[in-house]
Every structure is written in C-alpha cells, then in structure tokens.
Amino acid sequence: MPDTVFLSGDHVDLRPIEEDDLEFLQRQINDPRVWRAIGRQQPVNAAQEREFFENVVCGDETVNLMVVADGTPVGTIGLNSFDWPSRYAELGYWIAPEHHRKGYGGEAARRVVGYGFDQLGLHRIAARVFAFNEASRGLLESIGFTQEGVHRDGEFVDGEWHDVHWYGYLEDEWRSRS
Amino acid sequence: MPDTVFLSGDHVDLRPIEEDDLEFLQRQINDPRVWRAIGRQQPVNAAQEREFFENVVCGDETVNLMVVADGTPVGTIGLNSFDWPSRYAELGYWIAPEHHRKGYGGEAARRVVGYGFDQLGLHRIAARVFAFNEASRGLLESIGFTQEGVHRDGEFVDGEWHDVHWYGYLEDEWRSRS
Amino acid sequence: MPDTVFLSGDHVDLRPIEEDDLEFLQRQINDPRVWRAIGRQQPVNAAQEREFFENVVCGDETVNLMVVADGTPVGTIGLNSFDWPSRYAELGYWIAPEHHRKGYGGEAARRVVGYGFDQLGLHRIAARVFAFNEASRGLLESIGFTQEGVHRDGEFVDGEWHDVHWYGYLEDEWRSRS
Amino acid sequence: MPDTVFLSGDHVDLRPIEEDDLEFLQRQINDPRVWRAIGRQQPVNAAQEREFFENVVCGDETVNLMVVADGTPVGTIGLNSFDWPSRYAELGYWIAPEHHRKGYGGEAARRVVGYGFDQLGLHRIAARVFAFNEASRGLLESIGFTQEGVHRDGEFVDGEWHDVHWYGYLEDEWRSRS
Amino acid sequence: MPDTVFLSGDHVDLRPIEEDDLEFLQRQINDPRVWRAIGRQQPVNAAQEREFFENVVCGDETVNLMVVADGTPVGTIGLNSFDWPSRYAELGYWIAPEHHRKGYGGEAARRVVGYGFDQLGLHRIAARVFAFNEASRGLLESIGFTQEGVHRDGEFVDGEWHDVHWYGYLEDEWRSRS
Amino acid sequence: MPDTVFLSGDHVDLRPIEEDDLEFLQRQINDPRVWRAIGRQQPVNAAQEREFFENVVCGDETVNLMVVADGTPVGTIGLNSFDWPSRYAELGYWIAPEHHRKGYGGEAARRVVGYGFDQLGLHRIAARVFAFNEASRGLLESIGFTQEGVHRDGEFVDGEWHDVHWYGYLEDEWRSRS
Numbered sequence A, B, C, D, E, F: 001m002p003d004t005v006f007l008s009g010d011h012v013d014l015r016p017i018e019e020d021d022l023e024f025l026q027r028q029i030n031d032p033r034v035w036r037a038i039g040r041q042q043p044v045n046a047a048q049e050r051e052f053f054e055n056v057v058c059g060d061e062t063v064n065l066m067v068v069a070d071g072t073p074v075g076t077i078g079l080n081s082f083d084w085p086s087r088y089a090e091l092g093y094w095i096a097p098e099h100h101r102k103g104y105g106g107e108a109a110r111r112v113v114g115y116g117f118d119q120l121g122l123h124r125i126a127a128r129v130f131a132f133n134e135a136s137r138g139l140l141e142s143i144g145f146t147q148e149g150v151h152r153d154g155e156f157v158d159g160e161w162h163d164v165h166w167y168g169y170l171e172d173e174w175r176s177r178s
Helices: A019-029 A030-038 A044-058 A104-118 A134-143 A171-177 B019-029 B032-038 B044-056 B104-117 B134-143 B171-177 C021-029 C031-038 C046-056 C104-118 C134-143 C170-178 D019-029 D032-038 D046-057 D104-118 D134-143 D171-177 E017-031 E032-036 E046-057 E103-116 E134-143 E171-175 F018-031 F046-057 F104-118 F134-143 F169-176
Strands: A014-018 A063-069 A072-083 A087-095 A124-131 A146-158 A160-170 B015-017 B063-067 B072-082 B088-095 B124-130 B146-157 B160-172 C013-016 C063-069 C072-085 C088-095 C122-129 C147-157 C161-170 D014-015 D063-069 D074-081 D088-095 D124-130 D145-156 D160-170 E013-016 E063-069 E073-081 E088-095 E125-131 E146-157 E158-169 F014-018 F064-070 F072-083 F088-095 F124-130 F145-156 F160-170
Touching: A014 A104, A014 B160, A019 A030, A019 A044, A030 A087, A063 A087, A063 A104, A063 B146, A072 E017, A087 A104, A104 A124, A104 A134, A104 A171, A124 A134, A124 A146, A134 A160, A134 F046, A146 D124, A146 D134, A146 D160, A160 A171, A160 D145, B015 B104, B019 B032, B019 B044, B019 B072, B019 F169, B032 B088, B032 D019, B044 F104, B063 B088, B063 B104, B063 E032, B072 B104, B088 B104, B104 B124, B104 B134, B104 B171, B124 B134, B124 B146, B124 C147, B134 B160, B146 C161, B160 B171, B160 C147, C013 C104, C021 C031, C021 C046, C021 C072, C031 F014, C063 C088, C063 C104, C072 C104, C072 E171, C104 C122, C104 C134, C104 C170, C122 C134, C122 C147, C134 C161, C134 F014, C161 C170, D014 D104, D019 D032, D019 D046, D019 D074, D063 D088, D063 D104, D088 D104, D104 D124, D104 D134, D104 D171, D124 D134, D124 D145, D160 D171, E013 E103, E013 E158, E017 E046, E032 E088, E063 E088, E063 E103, E073 E103, E088 E103, E103 E125, E103 E134, E103 E171, E125 E134, E125 E146, E125 F145, E134 E158, E146 F124, E146 F160, E158 F064, E158 F145, F014 F104, F018 F124, F064 F088, F064 F104, F072 F104, F088 F104, F104 F124, F104 F134, F104 F169, F124 F145, F134 F160, F160 F169
Parallel strands: A087 A124, B088 B124, C088 C122, D088 D124, E088 E125, F088 F124
Antiparallel strands: A014 A063, A063 A072, A072 A087, A124 A160, A146 A160, A146 D145, B015 B063, B063 B072, B072 B088, B124 B160, B146 B160, B146 C147, C013 C063, C063 C072, C072 C088, C122 C161, C147 C161, D014 D063, D063 D074, D074 D088, D124 D160, D145 D160, E013 E063, E063 E073, E073 E088, E125 E158, E146 E158, E146 F145, F014 F064, F064 F072, F072 F088, F124 F160, F145 F160
C-alpha cells in the first residue's frame, strides 16, 4: 500500500495513522525509552491501543500523523489541546529510539508547525519537554521555539523530579523566519 | 468490473462511488494539491474515509459521482446543500492533480449541471472557488456560471487570506445556452 | 428567575436560551411573518422544537442567545457555520414581528458581532438577507457590514424568486469602526 | 439547610457543590466579568450547567468546592488536571464580581493549597492567570506561588492577545512557609 | 418514625441506614474531624452521598448500620470486605465528633463484633486504625482485639506519614471473653 | 509477533497482557497449585476470564503485566489497590508451577517494585503471603520487603487456617538499597 502522504518533507513524509500501524504504535508506547520521555507510565495492551486509535486518532479533536522515512514508520507527531478562539494548539511527537539522531523529528516538526500556522490559522503553538530530554529541547529551539517557562518538578521519572520546559512559537515569528 | 455509468460524456463517464474507490479517494483527499483548493485541512485515515463513504456517499442527501476517464478514476463531482423548496443545490468537484488540464473537470461539470437542471428540476446551481484557483474559475465561467459575489478573506490557505468567489447559474440561462 | 445575562446592551440583554423559552420559540418559528424571512417553510411542533433545543442550542457547535427587552424575550440571535481554521462564522437572527422597529435587532447584532471579533477571535462574519427584507439589510449596513454579493433567485417565497444578498464584515473594519 | 463544611476558614467556608447551586453558578458563568478572566467564552444554559454538574462536579476526577461567606455562595474553587504519578494538580477558582476585594479568594486558595499538599500528598500545585488579572496574580504571589513562565499571547480576550502567567508551588515551599 | 432496631445496646441502638439519614451522613463525611481519621479526602455532595447510599448501603455486599443514641444518629458502623470461604470481614465505624467520649463507639462495636461471630459465623474480624487515633485504638483493645501489625507510613494525613495499625479478633477469643 | 516489552530483565521480560494470553491465564487460574496460594477458590470459565480481561486488565485502575521467559508466558505480576493520595499500592503475582524455582518471580518483582517507586512515585508497596508459601516469603524478603504483621488465621486452605503475612517496602528503603 503506497503511503497516503498528507505533508511531505525531504527525508520524511507525514501520513494519516492507520489500523495497520497499531502493532508498531503499541510496541513503541510500551518501550521505556519512549514512554519515559513523554509522561506515560502505564503498560498498553492491544485492546487499549485500539481504543486510543478509535477515540483519538479517528476523532476530530486532534491532528495525528505517522512520520515515515523510506516507507518505514519511525514515530508520530501531531497537534492537540486546540483552543480555537485563542488559536492555540500544543505540538506533541516521539521518534522510535532506533531512529533517533537522523533528523526525522526536526523535519517532521517543521512541517507540522508550518501546517499549523499556514493552514489551521494558529497564532501560537506550544510544546513541553522534560529537562533531561536535551535532544528534544534542541530540536524545538532549532526550529524557532522560544522557552517561556520552567515548571519546576513537573514530572517524576526514574525516581527523581524533573523540570518541564515549556516552549512557545508565535505566527509572526514563524513568518519572519520562513 | 465494467463501470456502471450514470452520466456519460465524450471523454469521461460519471458513475456511482464504490467501496473499491476508497483507497483512491483517501490518497487524493490527503494530497495538499487537492485539499488546499477545497477548504479541507485535516488528515483523513482509512477509517475516517470509510465513515464519510457510509454517511455521505451512501446517504441520500447529496449526489456523489466518480469521474472516470478511460476506466481510470480521475476525480469526484456532485451536488450538495440541496434546498428543495427553493430548488437550489451547490456544485462541488475536484480532479486529481495528475489529471489536470485535460478537460475532465469541465466535461464532468457540464454533465452534472445539465442533470441538475433537466432531471432534478433545479432552478439555481451555485459554486464557490478560491480566488487563486484560476483553473476552476475559468471552468465555471466557460460553462456559463456568472460570478455573483466575492466573499472577502473567506478562506485561510498557505498563510494568507484568500477571497472566495461565488458563482450562480439559473435554469433559463442553461436552457438558452444549450 | 432573574435573567442570566451573557451580553448586555442599553435596551436589550442577550442571555442563554432555556427550556422555558420553547413555547415562545415555537410560536414564533411557526409565524409566517418570521419564517418567510429566514428561509424556513415547515411547521414545527413542540417535540421538534425541543429536539432543536437539545441538539443545537445545548450543543457546542453554535452560539445561541435569546434577545430580551425589559425582561421579555423578543427574538433570538447567534453565530453558526463556524470554520475555525478560517476564523469565520455566520450571523443569524430574527425579532418577533410585534417588536420590530424598536432597534432591538440592531443592538443585539452589534453586541454579537463585537463578541465574535473580540472574544472568539473571528476574522470574518457573514450574513445573508432576502432582497425584500429591507429592514434587515439596513440593519447590517448600519452596523458596518459590506454587501459582497447577490445570489440571484436564491430563495422562493410567496410565489416568487427573491435574490439573497450576502454581507461580510472583517475584523479590521470592526476595529477601525469601534 | 446548614452548610456541609469540608474546609473552613476565618471568613469563608468551603463546601461541596450542590444541585441547588446551579442557578448561582449559571448566572455567574455567563457574566462577562467572570468568563473573560477564566478563558470561557460561550453562553451556558441551565441544561448545559446541569451536564457540567453531573459529569464534572459529581465525578471523581477533580475536586470542586463552593466558597461560602456568611452562608452566601461567593464563588468556586478546586483542583483539576491531576497527574497522580507526578503528584501534580492545577488550582482553579473564580469569585463573583460583587464579592471581589474582600479577601475571599485568597483565604479559599490558602485552604485548598494546604489541603492539596497535606491531605492529597501533592508535590506541586500550578495555576494560570491572564496578564490583566492583577488581583489574581497578587493573590497567588501572596500565598507563596512562584511565577514560572509567561506563555505569550496565550489567550485572546477583548480583541487583544494577553499573556498567560503560569505559577507553581512545591510542597517544601508550602511546608517552610506554614 | 420510631427506630427500626436491628441490634440494641444499653445506650445505643443499631438500625438500618435510611434515606432520611443522608443529610446527617453527608455533613459528617465532609467534616475534617471525621474524614481525616478514616482515610477519606474528597468532598462529597448530596448526589454522591446518594449514589453511595444506593450502591453500597442498599447493596448486599456489606453490612451497614446507623448508631443511634436517644433517638439521635451519632455515627455509623458495619462490616465490609467479606471473604466468606475464609469467614473474614473488616469492621469499620465512625462517631460524630460532638458525640465522642460517651462510649457509643465501644458499645456499638461490641454489638457488631458479637453479631459477626455469633450470627454471620465469622472466624476472624479485623480492623485498621491510624496511629494518631488513640481513642479508636483504645476502643478496639478494650473490646479484645489484638494488634497484629503496623503498616508503616500507610496513610498520608495532615502533611505527614502515619502508620496504620491492624488489629484482629478470632472467634475463640471472643467466645472465651464473653 | 515479537513481544511488546514494557519492562525487561535479564531472564524475564514483562509485557502487557493480551487477548491471546487468555487461554494460558485461564488454565493457570484453575490450577489448584496456583489458586490455593493466592486466595482464589472459584472455577473460572473462558467467559469469566475474558470479563476479567476486559474489566480489569484493559481498565486503568491497576497495572497488569505478563511475565515472559524466552518468549514463553510463565506468570503474571502487577500492582493493585492504588491509594494515590497516600501513594500506596499492593504487589501481586503468581508463577506457573512448572516454572517455579527459576528465579522468575524474584526478577519480575524487582522490576515492578522499582517501576512502582521510580515511575509511579509510590511511597509504599505492600504484599501479602500465606504462611505456608515459604518461596514467596523468601522472595519478598530477598528483594527488601519487611514483615509488618501477621494476620492470624487470615485464610482457610486445605481444611486448615493459615496466617497471612503482610510485608511493606518504603521508597527510602528501596533507594538506599539500589
């Protein structure tokens, strides 16, 4: 099945998330290297992953995309927590550990940020990252996000408290950057 | 499966939309070259496309047809927003990018407009086009639509506001033209 | 029960529509002097009015308000057909015939238009009026709407075709006006 | 009905929210002086307020309390967005305009913050305030909250963008302060 | 309504819990002097208290009794967590603060313990008490319960960890004592 | 299907419990060598096992994991009876008789205990074991649990009363041990 591409980049394509992706998604969301970095701590079985697919992915309150490189799924990215009157949404993503450091996350994030500002008319996009996730923080900063706050001890991971860094991006900043 | 033809033209045939078409439809509706021009901005996965098929295509409130050229699906066309007491409907269509500039859209539109006036007894058919979609505007004008209004800044696409041009066609105009 | 006021004006208040209003709403929507001007042509019984109340008024896709003068309901007003990515909504209203020409519609419309631009962040508000409804056309123009188009023979009323005038208002126009 | 007090203060008591409170709650949540400051922009009718009462207040995912002074309801306060593994919750409250500047909000907030740390074992309590709400910002700072970030243009109110100030409070800070 | 007595004592009677008791129960369960000692920390409104009444009190999985002194409700007592094959249940009770130190709890507990052994054929009755609740610990010991364990830091109350003392009573001990 | 691993050890992996596991689970839970040691005494048919799967495993109130060695399911382990305000949970597990004495239970328990303290922020984890289950008691003590109480005659098995030993583990103890 040739991919149905929604947004395309140089090295990655972003496409809708399909039922056939559930196995990959479930394996990743149970991988500690993935869940520790995104604030999830519970095991997810196939039935629960399917419920997420039906309620969230197939719903219309969030935007969800699979990040694909050379036809291989490598992670997911999307926008959530929409506040339309204030034209705001939050960016969320994860890349499978075996595909880190290849630039996939950064490219996917640029596409989705541009889509959010240029097609959804957003005024502001925010993102949150745990302090220890330096790769993600560097990714956001390189795209043009500005750190706006540090929520101290925002998340408990690996037996310790970690700050949560909040980033924001405004449409004017994006336009002047592009 | 030989096509079940509903309306036929010289170069295209218009037939009902079938379940086997879902893959083609889903791929097209996620293609930015298609969705940017018709006011859709969200990714659509197979489950969501199927839901559209079941609720809208298989419903009885709109007319939906697949445009086929040489046995190949090239786009869809139809009538929606029916107001029967006022004998009004809106024309909508899209042709896959790889099949542009072959005259398929124009021929399909003539067939459906004629069908609307001559078989559904419509008095008026309207259509809306984004200002930048010159091909579509030219198509409507060449068929005989009259521009009736410009809704300023009606749609936000690619980071900018675009006017939406509204066209109307009355049955007397069609009859005198044919 | 003192009114729960959502937006207040000098002579009218706008409050949520409540179950106790159903009788008034049903009486008005069946009055030809009301339905002829807003494109409704079907009788509505109490059960149907209640269904409208539960599905539309108590839903979250539209904004619906009762226009009240001196504690008396005189009509309804609201915003519908929201397109959030394009920051657009359509204004709709009716005032009971016995309360015409008192300025209630104009005052209510000003409040809702300001609310749409200032609190919902809309970029554009549109409205449609039948050609024969000169009072409503004058109301929209006096508030600052610009006529953007005439949909010829858009509505069939009283045995004749009537044009539908479309008006638009942009946020910059509202801001420079206030 | 003598109040069922859950937490008591010198000038205010905090009690569970009851069905009889719905009228007061609905009137307040539709008052622009209340909704403009808490990010709500839609009218709420009695049926919608009841639905909120049944789903949220009577549910078990949030803590909701009525603030009462001299037997009179003056506002609500509570904790929401619980993340138990990270021992986090967000504080939310509003006081009716006619009861501002009497210290009710501050006293209620102190009680709930202490309850959150001492009875629910929270490690961190956060709160967000719009930049123009100086009274609320002063209230949080006087209780001991620390500003942790400014989400620029986080909310659109009254035709302008307003920053959203985020505050945090850690259990050690509370303990050393008490 | 003269009390329907289920078990009677010298100073207290134990009767079924009725709908008319909901107001008293709700007021008590929201009183910090009551909930802090029994491991409950959430406010309970009338609807939630009624739900407890319908699901638990009117169910058949637990035994629930109102403790009444001179016709006045002073607290509740009962048996829960039944394990019939092992002939075990847990004793739970609370007395309203204004009725402490009158011996009501001790008398009620003796009646229910005897009922559990002599009428329900239990082999073992257990009870748990927070370390700071010396009155309750004394009550259990005076009746004949034996401390069987200390669950360290079992409960977080008033900003500190408190041990939970577990007591047990076996039918032979009860029989030799009576 | 390669296992979706949630927590991994040297000899065992812990993964979510899936529908395909129901046959194994049902066979084990009906085996007297398993149910006698964990306080279950009722036969369980496939429909009942499925109901447990849907209500408990697929729910969000407990953590449930399959213990797998060399790709073979050997038992289950998890945390239940969560009391979030007191940051407490109870550890439960069983290993199929044919896989006893291979160290699987101990390794699985260490992983889950560490996960409970380090990822769920628990302060205390408890466990209960029947007196005759010396293997399980040794397992808990070797991991670092402290015996906190003996509930005399807590369980009736094989025609006799058996004490139930309660163990507790506090986060500081775990941290100093690791």
